[in-house]
Amino acid sequence: MAEPLKLNFSAPRRGMPPKHFADFTVDERVEKLAELGLPKFRAKQLAKHYYQHLTNDVEKMTDIPAEKRAAVKEALFPDLMTPIRQTSTDDGSTTKSLWRLHDGTLLESVLMRYPGRATLCISSQAGCGMACPFCATGQGGLDRNLSTAEIVEQFRNASAQMEAEGGRLSNVVFMGMGEPLANYKRVIHAVRQITGQDGEGFGLSQRNVTVSTVGLAPAIRKFADEGLACTLAVSLHTPDDELRDSLVPVNNRWPVSEVLDAARYYADTSGRRVSIEYALIRDKNDQGFRADMLGRKLHQALGSKVHVNVIPLNPTPGSEWDAAPKARQDEFVRRVIAQGVPCTVRDTKGDEIAAACGQLAADERESA
Template sequence: MSSGPGRRPPRHWMDLTPDGRHDAVAAMGLPKYRAKQISTHWFSRLEDDPASWSDLPVAAREEVAGKLFPPLLTPVREQTADRGTTVKTAWKLYDGNLVESVLMRYPHRTTMCISSEAGCAMDCPFCATGQGGLQRNLSTAEIVGQVLAGARKLAAGEIPGGPGRVGNVVFMGMGEPMANFTSVMAAVRELTRPEPDGLGISARGLTVSTVGMVPRIAELAENGIPVTLAVSLHAPDDELRNELVPLNQHFDVDTVLDAAWEYARVTRRRVSIEYALIRDINDQSWRADLLARRLRARGDWGWFHVNLIPLNPTPGSKWTASRREDEQAFIAHLEHHGVPVTLRDTRGREIDGACGQLAAAVDAR
């Protein structure tokens, strides 16, 4: 089911700024200090049922729930991998659209990968999300709500390893975050805002990705919140990138890398260059050499770090992961040029690991 891009979900507490929350409770005839009590329950204690918030007047709890906490995300399918430390959830939104989030617990950190749109308009052919087109942008509350759901699971000890906290959030789920810039930046502010008005996650623990929306990269640099920028490059040459990332026809490789380098210069934050390795398509050693040359051409090129991603193939797709030997050769060529490079520890291979794959499976039922 699709609502189309025009419809928006009902207003939620997480859509409001702290001042907006004061105004919202005052409009209900409650003293403004109630806003902090409500936020303490929601963000600090991770309590999701206003009926149990005993420091609020009984008569006010139902009204608060009805007007400020409409249900936005309903889990419809969950898959686990890596002995329960990776949890992928398909969420049904209020209008029937579907999105995904993934919780990944490692020995010393927990990362949430979240969606910013239902579907995606970028039309990258190897991406499961892009094949369905864009349904609509997510609201701030729908974005933050995915992280909050993971935080509650961790706090309740539902993930192996005992109670914990979300320390890292990556905007690398469904959608192009820069295409929903206003809501994404409001979510970033809420995720990093100190408790009880937000979740108190360090800005350095947040990563915002883009396939190369250059004007938004510049806007992000001016925002003053030092998140990590991740650029989904996937090819160092325009001929191939035009095919893999159609937006490249508007913002070519040099333009995107120039914007990324400027982001690093302004923020003093290293930029991650995301590169999905696709068998016989973009994994040739000469392309590793070309990528290295293009990064080194940007002044202080040490502000770039290449993050290689073994492709999670989607059923029926011609796109699949590189051979192990080609993967290793690609790494060796980058290292020969002195380019910092890592190979992502891909989680969830035994489940619907590719972004958008679980939601598509649910939608097909």
């Protein structure tokens, strides 16, 4: 009998980065500045540069006294991320960035441009401990949690890139490397800065932020109580516990019924429709009876407060996991809809640049 896959909720193996402006609360920033002999109002000046002007280059903050800038940089704006590689596809509309963090950890983010909008797929952990066997990140395991600033810096960098192109970043999805709700406090702190208004964040609408999870039911309920209007996306991938125990090993702790109960609580509390993510895998979870079961269970648990995103699997090199044939995909969608649940196929981008989360980092490790 094969050894069961093990989940990794353990402490990170590597040290966290130095504290950055985005890691501190407003009061902590004021305290830090006081240590440098700077008055309280400088914190608002720094916030304006960071959130509105999208810069963390203290030398460009000319309203900060010149003799204090080096100290401000050291105390509040340490270098966290070094760009390693950037690749593009889809006629330049999809850009994947690979970053090296202070401890050598690799981090990925993907910027996807569509007509009239641009979406950033953001990572919340370096690696992932959820051990889903069809996911490149899950195969690599968990390096460590990202700091709040390492999450926020992905957003700031992408926003600055879009601004340089004459556009703007309109959506964020926490669907990159890692399980967002396993790094709960830092993800929530990052979301509040991404969506903060009046000088306390970048001002993105909460409705344009999606937080994904494989189904950490207690954390879903906690997220519901935060009072945010974000979209919750649950990576379900199959409606039955028997298969999900192996596809999404966290199901051994929180089975489908508990996950859907928590999702219903989120929908009722937030007023937001829940998105169900379903990676369609050839001969694994693409059967008609599973489409029927998925539709029935979702309709019963969530009624009209649910939408299914079918995702054609982006296979990793040498993997046994492959995308379902187009005809089977279309039949799957038809059968879910027949149960009264909206269901669409996600527009996939970046297949030829290894845009499935974890692929670029895996390639970099292998070539090092």
